[in-house]
Amino acid sequence: VGVFATRATHRPNGMGQSVVKLEKVEAGRLWLSGIDLLDGTPVLDIKPYVPYADVVADASNHMAAAAPALIPVQWADAALVQAREHALRL
Numbered sequence: 001v002g003v004f005a006t007r008a009t010h011r012p013n014g015m016g017q018s019v020v021k022l023e024k025v026e027a028g029r030l031w032l033s034g035i036d037l038l039d040g041t042p043v044l045d046i047k048p049y050v051p052y053a054d055v056v057a058d059a060s061n062h063m064a065a066a067a068p069a070l071i072p073v074q075w076a077d078a079a080l081v082q083a084r085e086h087a088l089r090l
Contacts, residue, residue: 019049039086 016037023031030046037043075083 015044019054022046039089 018034018036020032020035023033025031030043032043035043
């Protein structure tokens with residue numbers, strides 16, 4: 001346990017943590033959404049969301065207090081084709 005605990009804030013490794021939604025479970029596959037990783041990145045562990053332990057009550061961030069304004073995105077044709085090909089693998 002200690003610094004190697006899953007929820008420890010000072011782990012000596014480069015693992016990231018994200019709150020994700022478990023959409024469905026199939027044999028050998030978990031379907032997740034809201035995850036911030038790149039295609040092919042392994043998911044090492046899934047833990048249940050525990051509101052009394054995982055929420056930071058009264059948290060504030062003055063640098064990013066509000067969501068930024070949305071900006072329009074234009075896809076190059078080649079990038080759109082590549083994104084669709086990646087989506088088919090999911």
